[in-house]
Amino acid sequence: MSAPSPSPGPRYRALLQLLRTAETLWNVSRLFFARWDLSPSQFNILNLLYDRPEGCTQIELSRLLIMHRSNVTGLVDRLEVRGLVQRRDSPHDRRVYRVILTAAGRKLLQQILPRYYAAAEEVWGTLPARRANQLINELTRLCANAEGVAGDGSMD
Amino acid sequence: MSAPSPSPGPRYRALLQLLRTAETLWNVSRLFFARWDLSPSQFNILNLLYDRPEGCTQIELSRLLIMHRSNVTGLVDRLEVRGLVQRRDSPHDRRVYRVILTAAGRKLLQQILPRYYAAAEEVWGTLPARRANQLINELTRLCANAEGVAGDGSMD
DNA sequence: GAATATTTGTTGACATATAAACAATCCAGA
DNA sequence: TCTGGATTGTTTATATGTCAACAAATATTC
Numbered sequence: 001m002s003a004p005s006p007s008p009g010p011r012y013r014a015l016l017q018l019l020r021t022a023e024t025l026w027n028v029s030r031l032f033f034a035r036w037d038l039s040p041s042q043f044n045i046l047n048l049l050y051d052r053p054e055g056c057t058q059i060e061l062s063r064l065l066i067m068h069r070s071n072v073t074g075l076v077d078r079l080e081v082r083g084l085v086q087r088r089d090s091p092h093d094r095r096v097y098r099v100i101l102t103a104a105g106r107k108l109l110q111q112i113l114p115r116y117y118a119a120a121e122e123v124w125g126t127l128p129a130r131r132a133n134q135l136i137n138e139l140t141r142l143c144a145n146a147e148g149v150a151g152d153g154s155m156d
Numbered sequence: 157m158s159a160p161s162p163s164p165g166p167r168y169r170a171l172l173q174l175l176r177t178a179e180t181l182w183n184v185s186r187l188f189f190a191r192w193d194l195s196p197s198q199f200n201i202l203n204l205l206y207d208r209p210e211g212c213t214q215i216e217l218s219r220l221l222i223m224h225r226s227n228v229t230g231l232v233d234r235l236e237v238r239g240l241v242q243r244r245d246s247p248h249d250r251r252v253y254r255v256i257l258t259a260a261g262r263k264l265l266q267q268i269l270p271r272y273y274a275a276a277e278e279v280w281g282t283l284p285a286r287r288a289n290q291l292i293n294e295l296t297r298l299c300a301n302a303e304g305v306a307g308d309g310s311m312d
Numbered sequence: 313g314a315a316t317a318t319t320t321g322t323t324g325a326c327a328t329a330t331a332a333a334c335a336a337t338c339c340a341g342a
Numbered sequence: 343t344c345t346g347g348a349t350t351g352t353t354t355a356t357a358t359g360t361c362a363a364c365a366a367a368t369a370t371t372c
Binding site: 008018122 | 163164165166168169170171173174175177178179180181182183184187222273275276277278279280281283285287289291292294295297298299301302305306309
């Protein structure tokens with residue numbers, strides 16, 4: 001409801017810095033996961049499947065990862081070729097696969113996760129846990145506002 | 157120096173939320189810029205060139221946008237075909253082009269920018285300017301820490 | 313139950329991204 | 343000067359991402 005500003009303000013700069021920071025983190029994570037020959041997106045899939053023994057359908061993965069379902073096809077393809085995940089038919093719905101971690105995928109994640117958690121805590125430096133929680137709230141609100149601006153953001 | 161945590165902590169969750177929020181914002185901006193048939197990356201190039209009358213070399217663009225120089229080639233190609241930017245030879249260095257906005261590109265940006273600034277302020281809701289500035293500082297520190305973890309992040 | 317609409321995964325076309333290799337150019341030190 | 347190293351932009355190969363269109367299966371509506 002505020003009048004459209006003709007020049008950038010502090011919230012605009014905060015938005016730019018947020019996007020810039022996320023971009024940097026993504027690139028850093030690319031280097032991090034390259035040790036195991038994984039892309040960040042591949043790791044994200046494995047990570048989501050880790051605490052879901054019953055697996056996920058591809059459409060569920062696409063929603064959790066905020067990407068189009070057609071992109072999941074190729075990602076799961078490559079992970080399946082490497083034996084890290086497996087497509088299983090669902091007994092309830094013959095349209096879908098349930099994608100699950102294989103034993104090899106689980107073993108690989110068990111090597112990566114402790115280091116990943118540690119690195120994630122360390123990049124924040126001395127940021128108190130209280131501030132981290134406050135940040136989560138602010139970012140969550142921002143996320144919701146953005147989705148409101150965009151309509152549903154369903155990607156279809 | 158802290159002991160590697162075996163399970164996710166609040167800073168880990170803050171990191172996830174940050175990446176998730178950035179992803180959402182990026183998708184929202186895709187819808188936003190689609191009105192002018194621009195991708196977010198294409199807009200970012202135009203935006204950087206807007207207050208640089210002398211233009212940028214492609215390697216400068218790649219550093220400002222945190223992307224590989226080989227990616228800039230195609231982005232500038234497509235913007236040049238549409239007459240929004242122009243490659244000019246540099247008198248000082250025959251290896252490089254100076255990429256500059258054309259009059260058409262400048263005119264297009266003048267239509268987009270006010271709406272972009274306004275939208276960027278609005279997604280934050282009621283966040284005070286003071287908090288925005290604090291956020292910028294925290295994100296900047298996070299960015300620096302991440303770059304430290306990763307080495308130089310030079311993409312080459 | 314049959315017609316219609318929706319959902320799911322794949323495909324093809326394309327944009328966006330990285331990395332490696334290359335040619336052209338610039339630069340720094342002997 | 344000239345020689346070896348670094349930089350810049352392009353190309354090629356490949357991964358990642360969107361979107362539209364499709365087939366198969368499910369869900370909804372009458």
